[in-house]
Amino acid sequence: MVNHKNIIEVKNLVKKYGSFVANDNLTFEVKESEIFGFLGANGAGKTTTLKILSGLSYPTFGDVNIAGFDVYREREKVKRNIGYMSQKFSLYEDLTVKENIRFYGGIYGLSGRYIKEKTEDLLKRLKMEDIKDKLINSLPLGWKQKIAFSVAIFHNPKIVFLDEPTGGVDPITRRDFWEMIYEASNTGITVFVTTHYMDEAEYCDRVCIMDQGRIEAINTPSLLKKQYNAKNMDEVFIKIAR
Amino acid sequence: MKKILYILQKEFIQVFRNKTMLPMIFGVPIIQLVVLVHAATLEMKSIDLYIVDKDLSSLSTKLVNKFEGSPFYTISGRSFSIDQANKEIENNKADVILHIPNGFEHNLIRNNSSEIQLLIDGINGTAANLINAYSISVISDFNKNIIVDLTQMPKMAEMEPISIQTSFWYNPELNYKTYMLPGILVILVTIISLFMTAMNIVREKEMGTIEQINVTPIRKYEFIIGKLVPFMIIALFELAFGLTIGKIFFHIPIVGSVGLLFGFTLVYLLVVLSLGLFISTLASTQQQVMFISFFFMLVFILMSGIFTPTESMPLWAQRVNIINPFYYYMRVIRMILLKGSEFWDISREFFSLLIYGTIMLSLATWRYRKVA
Numbered sequence: 257m258v259n260h261k262n263i264i265e266v267k268n269l270v271k272k273y274g275s276f277v278a279n280d281n282l283t284f285e286v287k288e289s290e291i292f293g294f295l296g297a298n299g300a301g302k303t304t305t306l307k308i309l310s311g312l313s314y315p316t317f318g319d320v321n322i323a324g325f326d327v328y329r330e331r332e333k334v335k336r337n338i339g340y341m342s343q344k345f346s347l348y349e350d351l352t353v354k355e356n357i358r359f360y361g362g363i364y365g366l367s368g369r370y371i372k373e374k375t376e377d378l379l380k381r382l383k384m385e386d387i388k389d390k391l392i393n394s395l396p397l398g399w400k401q402k403i404a405f406s407v408a409i410f411h412n413p414k415i416v417f418l419d420e421p422t423g424g425v426d427p428i429t430r431r432d433f434w435e436m437i438y439e440a441s442n443t444g445i446t447v448f449v450t451t452h453y454m455d456e457a458e459y460c461d462r463v464c465i466m467d468q469g470r471i472e473a474i475n476t477p478s479l480l481k482k483q484y485n486a487k488n489m490d491e492v493f494i495k496i497a498r
Numbered sequence: 499m500k501k502i503l504y505i506l507q508k509e510f511i512q513v514f515r516n517k518t519m520l521p522m523i524f525g526v527p528i529i530q531l532v533v534l535v536h537a538a539t540l541e542m543k544s545i546d547l548y549i550v551d552k553d554l555s556s557l558s559t560k561l562v563n564k565f566e567g568s569p570f571y572t573i574s575g576r577s578f579s580i581d582q583a584n585k586e587i588e589n590n591k592a593d594v595i596l597h598i599p600n601g602f603e604h605n606l607i608r609n610n611s612s613e614i615q616l617l618i619d620g621i622n623g624t625a626a627n628l629i630n631a632y633s634i635s636v637i638s639d640f641n642k643n644i645i646v647d648l649t650q651m652p653k654m655a656e657m658e659p660i661s662i663q664t665s666f667w668y669n670p671e672l673n674y675k676t677y678m679l680p681g682i683l684v685i686l687v688t689i690i691s692l693f694m695t696a697m698n699i700v701r702e703k704e705m706g707t708i709e710q711i712n713v714t715p716i717r718k719y720e721f722i723i724g725k726l727v728p729f730m731i732i733a734l735f736e737l738a739f740g741l742t743i744g745k746i747f748f749h750i751p752i753v754g755s756v757g758l759l760f761g762f763t764l765v766y767l768l769v770v771l772s773l774g775l776f777i778s779t780l781a782s783t784q785q786q787v788m789f790i791s792f793f794f795m796l797v798f799i800l801m802s803g804i805f806t807p808t809e810s811m812p813l814w815a816q817r818v819n820i821i822n823p824f825y826y827y828m829r830v831i832r833m834i835l836l837k838g839s840e841f842w843d844i845s846r847e848f849f850s851l852l853i854y855g856t857i858m859l860s861l862a863t864w865r866y867r868k869v870a
Contacts, residue, residue, distance in 0.1 A: 310713050314869055331869070332715045340713040344706030350515055351508065362504025363716045 260287040263415060263446050264309065269318035271304050278304040280469040282318070286415075286448060286462075291441050293460030294450040295489075297497060301469040302450040303343065303419055309448065310340045310417045323414045336364075339408035339416040339445075343423065347404050349393035353384060356392060357407055364411040378406055398429030402436065409440055416440065418449040422456065434459050457489040465496050472496045501716055505724025509698070513728065523732060527686050527740045534682050535675050535748060545629055546574035548583045548592035555603035557644070561614075564640045565596065570632055587619050594618045594629050606644070668753075668836045679750050680831040681804040683740045684824060687763065688770050689795070691733040695774030696787045699725060703782055712868045722863060726771045733767055734760065753838035762830055762848060768855030769823045776862035802828045826851050 264286035271279040278301045286292045296302045307313035308320060311327055311334050320327040323337040347356045354375060361371040379385045382402060392400060401421060409416050418437075422430045434456070441447050449460070457463050457477055464474040473480060473496055477489055486492045513519050547565055551558050565571050574592045577583065586592040597615035606612040616633055620626045669676050702708040711721065737760070744750040774791075781787045801808070801815055802824035808816060819825040826847045833839035841848070 312709060312712055312869060332717075335713060335715040338713065340710065342706055342709050344709070346706050346710040348508070348512070348707055349705070350512055355508070355511060359504055359508045360710070360714070362507075363501045363711065363714050363720075365501060365715070 260289065262286065263288045263290075263323055264292075264448065265319070265321040266305075266309070267319040269305070269308065269320060270316045271301075271308060271313070272316045277469050279308070279315075282471055284464055284471060284474055286446060288414075289441055289444045289446055291437060291447045291449065291459065291461045293457050293463035294448065294466065295452065295454070295457055295463055295493065296450075296466035297452065300466040302466055305466075306417050306419050306448070306450055310338055311335055312340075337414045339411065339413040341401075341404050341408040341416070341418045341421055343419040345397075345400060345404065347392045347400060347407065350391060352389050352391055353379070353395075353403055354388045356403070357410060360407045361410050366411060374410065378410070382406065398425045398432075401425060401429075402433060405433065405436055405440075409445060413445065415446040415448060418447065420450055420452070422451065422453065430456070454488065454490040454493050457493075463489070465493060467497055501720050502724045502727075505721065506728060509724065509728040513732070523690070523736065524739070526690075527736055528743060530682055530686055531679065531740060531743050532747070535678050543570065544572050545570050545632065546591065546593045547571045548574050548586050548595045549576040550578060550580055550583050550595060550597045551576065552578055552600045553598045553602040557603040557606060558598045561598065561637070561640050562596070564636055565633075568632075568636055583617070587617065590619075592619070593625070594633060596633070675748050676750050676836065677832070678804075679744045679748055680835050681802075681828055683737060683744070684802070684804070684827050684831055685799060686740055687733050687737050687767075688824065688827075690736050691729050691767055691770045692774040692777075692791055692795070693787075694732070695726060695729045695771050696777040696781070696791060697784055698729070699775065699778035700781050700784050700787050703778075704784065718863060718866060718868065722775065722866065726775065729771060729774070730764070730767050733770075734763060737763055750835065752835055754834035754840070755838075758841055758844075759831065759834045762827075762834070762844060762851075765848060765851045765855060766823060766827045769851055769858055772855060772858035772862045773823070776858060776865060779862060779865040779867075798822045798824045801825065804828055820850075821854070823851065823854065 262285040264284075266285070267283050269279055269282040270277070280301075282305065294302050294305065304313070308315045308327070309322060311322075311331050315327070322334045325333045325337070327334055348359070351359065357375050357378070358371055361374070362368075366374075375388075379388050384399070384403070387395065387399075392403070395403075405416075405418070405421060408418070422433055425433065430453075437447050437449070437459075449456075451457065460477065462474065462476050463480065465472050465480075473483075473492075475483065480486075480492050481488065484492045484495050486495060549562055549565075551562055566573060575586060580595070580597060583592070583595045583597070587595065595615075595617040597617065599613065599615070602612050602614065614637070616630070618626045618629050618633075699708070702711070741752065741756070745752065773794075777787055777790050781790060801811070801819055801822055804824075808819055808825060808829075811819075830839075830844045830847050833844055837843075
């Protein structure tokens with residue numbers, strides 16, 4: 257990890273909504289092909305940061321550099337290099353699996369032939385060939401989320417942002433989901449994931465723990481456990497949040 | 499460019515997969531045209547006439563017969579008491595009372611003039627005016643014959659009365675349907691395009707899919723074209739469909755050029771679709787869209803001149819109509835269909851809407867934010 261270069265650089269990031277400070281002076285880096293966990297309680301400011309990093313929201317103050325591009329000045333270049341999967345489920349319920357993939361592939365400007373080949377390949381890997389013409393709203397949540405993740409990285413982004421991707425999903429599907437994250441990471445995609453499941457924090461290369469808009473700790477899970485003298489990430493989190 | 503095609507493809511799949519959409523596109527125009535054209539009529543077909551004939555002379559009977567013979571009147575009752583007659587109006591059993599006083603014939607022959615009284619239920623002012631006009635025309639027709647009957651003397655005969663020849667242009671039979679159908683087409687085309695655009699975009703907001711689109715490198719204009727074009731096509735189809743129904747079932751005249759009408763409609767849709775897009779940037783739920791558009795639609799439709807000529811509205815209302823897209827389209831569709839107006843005749847409306855549409859589209863595009 258150490259010799260990888262930074263792919264996300266955030267310096268003194270501040271986001272205010274009126275007088276409420278959602279992100280208070282954040283500074284951190286994420287390295288290439290790292291799985292970076294962004295942890296915190298509800299309302300800690302995770303989603304705010306994620307929206308700024310993925311270009312959905314303007315920072316009030318601070319420098320944000322994504323894949324070598326500045327989020328203020330090179331917004332469209334940033335967007336070409338990132339994938340995003342929101343907390344609010346974001347496939348079209350009234351389109352089929354295949355139509356969803358084709359649509360998102362299409363608006364990223366991929367060629368029709370490429371979309372077709374890659375879709376077949378993807379469905380094979382997901383073992384979803386039989387349901388490719390089923391409407392999304394007829395599928396169970398876990399499947400939808402796997403498809404949403406695949407759609408988010410369909411255009412081979414350098415970074416993928418996942419906002420609480422496993423919310424409401426059963427433990428087995430969660431495991432499957434993390435398999436997919438590892439796979440993506442192995443192909444060189446940097447994964448930036450927010451979660452409040454502390455067991456998932458253990459799967460990350462490095463984690464950052466937020467509380468009330470501020471970064472309280474940032475390190476690898478094992479070093480954090482050592483530092484806070486805790487058995488697992490759950491304890492670390494509780495010690496920090498108190 | 500290719501990205502726009504992907505959006506179009508997706509929009510059309512969604513529109514046609516939506517189970518309420520197809521009935522909306524085909525059912526609504528049929529119902530609106532067939533029902534509204536008949537219902538929203540100002541013609542009076544059966545005026546309930548109550549007769550109080552206190553004279554009971556041959557002339558008064560002739561006058562009553564004249565009313566009975568008219569297809570517009572049905573005699574709802576008769577008596578000699580004006581109080582009884584008033585009660586009938588109060589109970590909504592009669593629309594108008596014809597009161598012929600005692601001595602009607604006598605006075606007419608003796609003094610060459612006589613009086614009768616018409617009492618009209620004035621709750622609905624427009625209807626009352628029509629009843630008044632109809633009744634007066636029946637009475638004056640009767641009057642003319644009386645003059646001829648009573649003045650056989652040669653000295654009166656040399657006074658040729660002035661005769662008035664009335665001819666109504668463009669709608670010679672004063673067919674109300676011919677007038678209403680284009681107006682209802684305007685409402686139809688507008689509702690389909692404005693509602694569907696605004697609802698569609700806000701639905702993406704509600705579902706959260708708009709966020710997913712906002713993180714893609716897609717450009718604003720690509721997204722906007724992709725969102726507006728499908729509803730433009732559907733609205734044009736609605737117009738064609740509505741015109742066909744009008745032609746087949748109501749035999750409305752299509753005097754002018756259909757091409758010109760569609761050309762003008764395109765400019766009109768530019769305004770309406772941009773308004774829809776603009777509303778969608780203000781609202782975050784479909785409920786809000788309904789509320790905002792309903793408010794504007796109601797005001798704009800009533801002021802558009804669908805029922806009443808805009809020229810007779812107060813000056814401030816005429817000024818407000820400058821921003822009322824219905825107003826322009828309502829005028830022009832009737833001008834083209836009924837009068838056969840050429841481009842030159844409608845150029846003022848055409849360029850006004852073109853400017854309006856450009857402003858609206860820029861405003862909506864500016865308001866539409868990919869980034870919060």
